[in-house]
Amino acid sequence: MAKIIVKTERYSYPITIETGLIHNLASFLPLKANDQVMLVTNQTLAPLYLKSLLITLEGNGIKVDHVVLPDGEQYKSLTGLEQIFASLSEKFHGRGTTLIALGGGVIGDLTGFAAACYQRGVRFIQVPTTLLAQVDAAIGGKTAINHAMSKNMIGAFHQPISVVIDLDFLQTLPKSEFISGLAEVIKYAIALDSDFFVWLENNIEDLLARDTTALRYCIRRCCELKAGIVAIDEREENGQRALLNLGHTYGHAIEVAMGYGTWLHGQAVAAGMVMAAETAKLLGQFATADIERIKVLLLRAGLPTHGPDTMTAECYLPYMQRDKKVLAGELRLILPTGIGQSEIRSGIPSHIVIKAIKHSQIS
Structure with a gap:
């Protein structure tokens, strides 16, 4: 198992790289029993991986809600962001919640931006499922949404608490x-x-x-x-x-x-x-x-x-x-x-x- 530590002035967090990580709770430290999680994914990935990740988290006593967004760059928008905020509010998530982004760059950016904004900042974990996200988008804390006139112009710097790179995702990637x-x-x-x-x-x-x-x-x-x-x-x-x-x-x-x-x-x-x-x-x-x-x-x-x-x-x-x-x-x-x-x-x-x-x- 490869582990790389990202160090910034205020934060330090691990990037873990290996196969089978979504089946291992240790990949998602510091999550523990009774923690509250909002898992964000899309309609393409949910049938493939949502159940497996829910089993890993809920099977270890973590309280998980989830929101499934449409798939595509065009949905990295204020509308997508609002869907996450609505789900967080409807399920009474507070400042102690942790968001998990299960997806590519779109889901990672949306979830990270939501985490930066919700109650002025909550924790989030990146679980990148595309090669692009695993090598770039999920690392470094850049979060954003698109605007009709420009890409990634609206966003925030908000570092994840960990990045979980499961190589198995790449075998089903188109x-x-x-x-x-x-x-x-x-x-x-x-x-x-x-x-x-x-x-x-x-x-x-x-x-x-x-x-x-x-x-x-x-x-x-x-x-x-x-x-x-x-x-x-x-x-x-x-x-x-x-x-x-x-x-x-x-x-x-x-x-x-x-x-x-x-x-x-x-x-x-x-x-x-x-x-x-x-x-x-x-x-x-x-x-x-x-x-x-x-x-x-x-x-x-x-x-x-x-x-x-x-x-x-x-x-x-x-x-x-x-x-x-x-x-x-x-x-x-x-x-x-x-x-x-x-x-x-x-x-x-x-x-x-x-x-x-x-x-x-x-x-």
Whole structure:
């Protein structure tokens, strides 16, 4: 069993990685008999895993209520948040309750934001069921909902008390969702760790085959990288945590413009990373050969290397200007400076960004 500790200025909590964890109450410490829990999941996952988790918790004397939300990025909204609040109030949950997020990034973000707000803050546990959530979204305390005009603009920093990564979830994950998660894995390698990029080049087929040994190493490495960044920049105050958003400013533009759920988050981020690399190349800080390595790895993983054919390069800018990293009206982008290295750049002329997007569409 792999265990990683996330340390911030105020909190410390474990990430546990192994198979069969939802059947073991020890995975959910510090929960104990007579604790009150609100379990949040969605309509796709409830038939698969809700009963098993209820048996584990209720069988050990924990009082559990649950709410089942619709499945999809479009439901990461105020409406979804209100459903959680209503269930908490109807079942008389107080400040001592613990929320459990059983799901992917949508459920994790919604539940975490609800936990941050309900009675001004209650505990919550992340039980991520998708690769994307296991390597990224469930770790670090970022919680949010979407708005029609922008993604993740409404939210709060609220750390979980633990993250329970059960590798068994990945065996039932739809192929498209699994591949979407690989985009976030590749992001870590491009932005932070060249050795991990080489490992991915050598092991991508094992990951696609969902080999447990490969998955365990891959997820652990991503969690180690994320935990290290969160420890030194929990709230994106010194710029380090922003590096984890490589490709996201471009990718979020795709998600919003196309309508939430039309392009999966990982698909949009994959295309966005190529756009970021093309931007870096135009600025003279990234090699053509490294762009090709990125594109080859993305294609081997089954991910796109350019955005939707229906979006012109000029379409991206209005959405990118609503990105959270915009400061005083100035667009800031996370750009690679080499495989395994990245930086925040500001003051990039819009014509460079547009040209880079066009290059990604035709290359």
